[in-house]
Amino acid sequence: MVRPRATAISAVAVLALVVAAGCSAPGGDKKESGSDSGPIKIALVDAQSGQLSSLGAWELKGAKLAVTEWNAAGGINGRQIQLDVFDDQADPTTGTNLARKIDSEGYIAMIGTAESAVTIAMAPTLKTAEIPNITSGQSPGLVAVGSEFLFLNGPTSTTYDETLAKYIVDQQGIKSIALITNNGSYGKGEHDAFTKALTARSVTPVADQVVTTDQKDFSAALTSIRQKNPKLIFLGAEEVESGLIVKQARDLGITVPFAGAAPQGTPVFLDTAGAAGAEGTIVSSPYLSNDISPASKKFADAYKAAYNEDAELHGAKAYDGAQIMLTALKNSNVATGKPLADAIRATKYQGLLGDFAFDQTGVGIFATSIGKIQGGKLVAAAG
Amino acid sequence: MQVFFQTIIGGISLGAVYALVALGFSLVYRTMGLVNFAHGNVVTVGAYLASTFYLTTKLPFALAMLVAIAVTAAIGLVIERVLRPLENRDFDLMLIGTIGFGIVLDALVIMIWGATGRAVPSPVPAAPIELFGLRIRTYDLVVLAIAAVATVLLVLFLSRTKRGAAMQAVAMDHEAATAVGIHVGRSNAIAFMIGAGLAALAGGLVGPLLYVNPALGGALGIKGFAAAILGGFGSIPGAIVGGLAIGVLDSFAAGHFQGYSELVTFLVFTVIIMIRPTGVFGERTVNRA
Numbered sequence: 001m002v003r004p005r006a007t008a009i010s011a012v013a014v015l016a017l018v019v020a021a022g023c024s025a026p027g028g029d030k031k032e033s034g035s036d037s038g039p040i041k042i043a044l045v046d047a048q049s050g051q052l053s054s055l056g057a058w059e060l061k062g063a064k065l066a067v068t069e070w071n072a073a074g075g076i077n078g079r080q081i082q083l084d085v086f087d088d089q090a091d092p093t094t095g096t097n098l099a100r101k102i103d104s105e106g107y108i109a110m111i112g113t114a115e116s117a118v119t120i121a122m123a124p125t126l127k128t129a130e131i132p133n134i135t136s137g138q139s140p141g142l143v144a145v146g147s148e149f150l151f152l153n154g155p156t157s158t159t160y161d162e163t164l165a166k167y168i169v170d171q172q173g174i175k176s177i178a179l180i181t182n183n184g185s186y187g188k189g190e191h192d193a194f195t196k197a198l199t200a201r202s203v204t205p206v207a208d209q210v211v212t213t214d215q216k217d218f219s220a221a222l223t224s225i226r227q228k229n230p231k232l233i234f235l236g237a238e239e240v241e242s243g244l245i246v247k248q249a250r251d252l253g254i255t256v257p258f259a260g261a262a263p264q265g266t267p268v269f270l271d272t273a274g275a276a277g278a279e280g281t282i283v284s285s286p287y288l289s290n291d292i293s294p295a296s297k298k299f300a301d302a303y304k305a306a307y308n309e310d311a312e313l314h315g316a317k318a319y320d321g322a323q324i325m326l327t328a329l330k331n332s333n334v335a336t337g338k339p340l341a342d343a344i345r346a347t348k349y350q351g352l353l354g355d356f357a358f359d360q361t362g363v364g365i366f367a368t369s370i371g372k373i374q375g376g377k378l379v380a381a382a383g
Numbered sequence: 384m385q386v387f388f389q390t391i392i393g394g395i396s397l398g399a400v401y402a403l404v405a406l407g408f409s410l411v412y413r414t415m416g417l418v419n420f421a422h423g424n425v426v427t428v429g430a431y432l433a434s435t436f437y438l439t440t441k442l443p444f445a446l447a448m449l450v451a452i453a454v455t456a457a458i459g460l461v462i463e464r465v466l467r468p469l470e471n472r473d474f475d476l477m478l479i480g481t482i483g484f485g486i487v488l489d490a491l492v493i494m495i496w497g498a499t500g501r502a503v504p505s506p507v508p509a510a511p512i513e514l515f516g517l518r519i520r521t522y523d524l525v526v527l528a529i530a531a532v533a534t535v536l537l538v539l540f541l542s543r544t545k546r547g548a549a550m551q552a553v554a555m556d557h558e559a560a561t562a563v564g565i566h567v568g569r570s571n572a573i574a575f576m577i578g579a580g581l582a583a584l585a586g587g588l589v590g591p592l593l594y595v596n597p598a599l600g601g602a603l604g605i606k607g608f609a610a611a612i613l614g615g616f617g618s619i620p621g622a623i624v625g626g627l628a629i630g631v632l633d634s635f636a637a638g639h640f641q642g643y644s645e646l647v648t649f650l651v652f653t654v655i656i657m658i659r660p661t662g663v664f665g666e667r668t669v670n671r672a
Contacts, residue, residue: 053498183642210641219393220638271502
């Protein structure tokens with residue numbers, strides 16, 4: 001008869017589903033609330049699969065490096081720190097489910113996510129559960145949530161784009177500017193923040209093109225921009241999409257430089273756009289290179305030794321965020337809930353991105369620097 | 384006017400890739416009446432294999448593509464072999480089986496190549512051709528040429544060879560085909576093999592145009608599936624027309640509706656399908672589902 005074989009096939013299919021489900025949430029099987037003994041449980045929620053998984057991978061590497069250093073030094077109050085990884089697939093729905101999961105499984109703090117939309121979706125659940133969260137998102141929408149449990153490990157888009165507009169308009173005198181941004185939460189935040197910074201300087205963009213987050217062909221948007229003949233194109237999209245836009249722009253004969261924030265300073269952007277295409281891109285970033293300070297050199301060396309690849313902004317941000325979280329845990333004698341959130345807010349930390357001092361909105365750093373891609377590398381811009 | 388033509392050019396090059404993906408969907412569907420939900424994931428695997436042999440093993444691009452096609456074709460055979468006991472018996476389980484395979488392939492890709500992707504430099508480094516103020520990428524022409532050749536070869540195989548004719552016969556009536564001595568299982572295996580090979584071809588070709596990462600096949604799979612439906616599911620010319628149509632439609636929607644382009648593309652798609660449920664070339668000869 002055929003039945004047993006049919007059952008075997010379905011068993012294979014079911015097994016495949018189970019295996020896949022298991023992959024998405026490793027290490028979440030113990031139930032143990034914030035007790036006073038045993039490891040300190042911290043959840044790292046980030047995209048480990050999907051289009052934004054490179055962000056998640058960098059985050060994980062940066063945060064893990066900090067935790068490993070603390071554990072090697074004996075942990076906190078003699079307790080080891082346990083960092084468990086959850087895959088949010090850069091999807092807000094998955095994120096909210098994970099927020100409930102880390103609450104029910106007794107995690108006392110969360111690091112991540114790198115996607116503002118996911119973090120915003122998770123924030124209400126985490127606020128109710130009183131789980132402090134240090135995110136790598138930079139959308140002004142994160143501040144608008146108004147949760148006293150939500151902290152940012154870097155500046156918001158407002159800071160990035162204000163610095164950028166100051167450099168481009170005030171210092172370089174470029175006023176013929178075109179915008180191309182995506183309609184995701186990051187791109188939307190960039191669009192609004194940069195437009196605001198331009199309006200304050202009474203500059204009107206010559207073109208304002210919006211693309212979707214998974215668009216692959218930008219011919220229409222770029223050809224329209226080319227006809228307006230701008231002197232500079234502002235780019236508000238994640239790494240890969242930004243790279244594709246620059247690559248296609250160069251193929252269409254657009255030679256003017258691009259400008260943008262954090263994503264445009266990453267290796268993924270450079271690879272996707274190609275070094276020649278990315279040349280001259282103006283980047284506003286709080287972490288321009290691994291050589292800016294002795295601390296960043298030390299971090300970059302440790303990062304290289306652990307993962308055999310060069311450190312970049314997102315890893316550095318996550319490292320800073322994890323350091324702040326761990327410092328606050330130490331200062332508060334492993335507090336949880338509101339006292340831990342207060343301890344994070346009170347933490348003054350000299351990080352790779354600068355000196356952190358949190359305000360009521362959960363933002364701890366308010367400055368970026370301007371860099372330029374030259375010879376396939378991001379270097380500090382002169383003047 | 385310039386924007387209009389440049390938009391068409393941009394749409395056609397991705398459209399050719401959608402057409403190749405649609406061909407794979409249609410070929411398996413016309414032969415077995417089955418929608419292979421793992422098809423998009425096979426595209427990803429093909430893209431990774433081609434880029435690995437091209438970048439890491441430093442094979443010439445064409446050779447890297449051939450190796451990738453061969454390996455993915457073998458994966459197609461494995462999928463068919465595992466699903467074979469269900470053929471003509473439990474259709475729903477077969478569908479779920481392909482979904483399961485898709486998830487397994489997705490997980491395997493992340494395990495082998497990691498969650499981050501890679502950029503593939505164009506194998507044709509020549510500057511774009513400038514024609515009446517329009518810019519045409521040389522690599523786009525290569526993609527179009529290869530897609531055209533692949534289509535012609537597929538049509539010739541189906542119409543001129545004995546094995547191809549046998550597959551057509553199975554597509555029309557598998558019981559009658561069995562009665563005249565055609566091995567239905569083998570015919571299905573070949574359909575899956577060629578389908579997977581086409582997926583690898585699409586994935587390998589699209590690598591230098593886009594960015595190879597685990598999510599690559601998902602987006603291409605959905606557009607390719609829509610293309611196959613639009614052209615008439617199971618129809619070979621339909622897959623080509625559907626692919627190009629979806630590509631161009633997508634480009635125009637992007638130009639006119641910007642952030643809402645995806646919505647508009649699929650609204651237009653839905654309207655067309657409501658007016659003509661069988662798609663442009665739909666014949667409804669295949670109805671085994």
